[in-house]
């Protein structure tokens with residue numbers, strides 16, 4: 193059985209106090225309202241991680257995530273944060289390859305492969321993001337584009353390593369734009385991605401959770417999550433409001 197996952201990417205939002213309030217609301221609402229086995233992951237800014245971990249504690253099915261990591265274990269990398277540092281404060285997941293990092297910080301497929309390796313070596317699960325820009329979608333080459341991203345950054349992994357990966361398909365034209373992929377577009381891409389994973393890893397592909405991200409909200413989550421290859425969501429804007437985030441989780 194694949195895991196159902198809803199991860200909130202807070203991006204560069206929420207001061208410490210605001211983040212603590214948001215996390216407390218989510219943890220309380222989750223405990224009161226969510227009965228289904230859906231994992232909730234709070235990917236907060238680095239500076240909020242230890243406090244949010246304190247709020248999450250050992251709450252069943254709620255986990256802490258980071259939004260980035262360095263590809264080295266330690267050393268002279270000013271301003272960076274390593275996977276062992278994240279692990280030490282209770283981080284279980286790390287977003288790798290978000291389109292904003294690919295675009296604004298020039299993170300290449302090859303560089304992302306190193307981050308994936310670092311995360312796995314340190315025992316933190318990568319949430320690996322992929323997705324096409326609008327011009328690629330309009331040119332009709334989106335399947336090719338996205339499968340190549342996976343090949344380039346993930347296909348050096350062994351099957352055992354690969355089992356520990358979560359994938360997030362996020363069409364760039366749908367991120368923060370209010371423009372969502374239709375449920376058919378999401379399912380179609382997720383199915384292609386799973387077939388691509390199967391071409392390399394066989395049955396392991398069936399065990400990999402593939403999340404959808406891109407303007408996912410309480411009013412469209414149910415339809416998107418209904419796709420048989422859609423195992424949850426990576427949520428940006430709507431993860432900043434506890435009620436919206438919980439309603440998305442309850443959409444399964």
Ligand code: PEP
Nearest residue numbers: 367368405406407428429
């Ligand atoms: C994201 O950035 O991962 C994302 C999906 O953002 P939004 O939900 O705001 O489109």
